[in-house]
Amino acid sequence: MRELLLPKFNNNDEGCVLVGWTVDDGAAVSADAVVAEVETAKALEELVADADGVLHRLVEAGAHCAFGRPVGLLFDSRQERDDYLASPAAAAVTTAPEGQGQGEDHDGGPDPVLSDAARTLAQDHGIRTEQLRALGKRVVKASDVQRLIDQGLTDQGAAAVAAGASAASEDAAVVRLSARQRAVAAVVSEAHRTIPAAFAAIAVDLTAFRAARGGAPYGLVELLVKAIAARHADFPLFFATPGADHTLTLAPAANVGVTVDVGTGLFIPVLKDAARRPIGDLTDDLMDFRVSALRQNFREDAFADEAITLSLHNEPDIILAAPIVHPGRTCVVTLCAERSEVALAEDGTPFTRPVTTVAVTYDHRYLNGRDAVRFLTAVKQDLETADAIARLAG
Numbered sequence: 001m002r003e004l005l006l007p008k009f010n011n012n013d014e015g016c017v018l019v020g021w022t023v024d025d026g027a028a029v030s031a032d033a034v035v036a037e038v039e040t041a042k043a044l045e046e047l048v049a050d051a052d053g054v055l056h057r058l059v060e061a062g063a064h065c066a067f068g069r070p071v072g073l074l075f076d077s078r079q080e081r082d083d084y085l086a087s088p089a090a091a092a093v094t095t096a097p098e099g100q101g102q103g104e105d106h107d108g109g110p111d112p113v114l115s116d117a118a119r120t121l122a123q124d125h126g127i128r129t130e131q132l133r134a135l136g137k138r139v140v141k142a143s144d145v146q147r148l149i150d151q152g153l154t155d156q157g158a159a160a161v162a163a164g165a166s167a168a169s170e171d172a173a174v175v176r177l178s179a180r181q182r183a184v185a186a187v188v189s190e191a192h193r194t195i196p197a198a199f200a201a202i203a204v205d206l207t208a209f210r211a212a213r214g215g216a217p218y219g220l221v222e223l224l225v226k227a228i229a230a231r232h233a234d235f236p237l238f239f240a241t242p243g244a245d246h247t248l249t250l251a252p253a254a255n256v257g258v259t260v261d262v263g264t265g266l267f268i269p270v271l272k273d274a275a276r277r278p279i280g281d282l283t284d285d286l287m288d289f290r291v292s293a294l295r296q297n298f299r300e301d302a303f304a305d306e307a308i309t310l311s312l313h314n315e316p317d318i319i320l321a322a323p324i325v326h327p328g329r330t331c332v333v334t335l336c337a338e339r340s341e342v343a344l345a346e347d348g349t350p351f352t353r354p355v356t357t358v359a360v361t362y363d364h365r366y367l368n369g370r371d372a373v374r375f376l377t378a379v380k381q382d383l384e385t386a387d388a389i390a391r392l393a394g
Helices: 079-083 118-122 130-135 142-151 154-167 179-194 207-213 220-229 279-297 367-385 386-393
Strands: 002-005 017-020 035-037 044-048 052-058 064-066 070-075 196-204 240-242 248-250 256-260 308-313 331-336 339-344 350-363
Touching: 017 044, 052 079, 052 196, 064 118, 070 079, 118 142, 130 142, 142 179, 207 220, 207 339, 207 350, 207 367, 207 386, 220 256, 220 308, 220 331, 220 367, 220 386, 350 367, 367 386
Parallel strands: 256 308, 308 331
Antiparallel strands: 002 070, 017 035, 017 064, 035 044, 052 070, 196 350, 240 248, 331 350, 339 350
16 A cells, blocks of 8 residues: 655645546556646646555545645555455544535535635635635635635625626626636735735846856856855845744755746746756756746656745846745845946946846845845846856856
């Protein structure tokens, strides 16, 4: 017998909702077969079996499950499963972790299953179960609760909205958000609700970078990753994870998550120990990340142990961007597009130079404006100085 464990799909959540099983209880499954779909705060993910076997479910569809915990068992045979079900051990196993199974029927229908963020929002704002049932959803995310809060709805108002949606005019075009975008909406809503973010940006002269790079097989993204990682010891709070009671857990290594979006959704895989590794290794990893994003076949550990995030907004003509700070992080660094800028030499002669904008959005509970400016200035100096570039790229 093997436990079917729920892998850690990302490092911003502690668990996810098991949306539904794709195979029957007691069915034979093969290794690498998709057996269930789960929804995290970021995306709809597939749970695959790691071995051949006969599946026995431990949780019901709609249950909230913790990462690393078993959601099913895989037996070598149906007889082994039957023997297990007849044993006292089977009776001791709960089928709905943390009490998050389906609720009992009421006049308004079954109680919906709430994600952790949705439950917290509902409790903080006095949203009642009747209002949540009126949404007509089996699984309620934080974005659903936030919508009720933003609209100031009572339970009757929520029911009216649900009824009005079903009676919408046939002429009106209605577009339903994808599961992935709904997950993004939940993260964004939670970030804006809980994180008092501030923002700072700095211009970086790329003249030295272009001269030093020559034909070297690395780009500005990789060099910026190295410059960020090099500041791990000097600015440890930028690489920390917020905890309870105003505490921060410092990251042991400069693991830099980099946004990757090739049209198949946003992913934030992590460049591990970026300060110590050669820049060529980071270049190879980033290329592998882009291929994995296209194929949507990231390894489970690709998103683990992120300490700081680099958000890429370097498409042409993007001069400034202020992304959200994801829950679990203290800041996010942004790289914008390269552009030409007119400047004046010491004698007043105008000339053009290549520049970009590097910015940081930060949680003001843990980081202050002076810290953000000092951090950006240090990164700027590394990107503008030939000796520093040679050290980072060496």
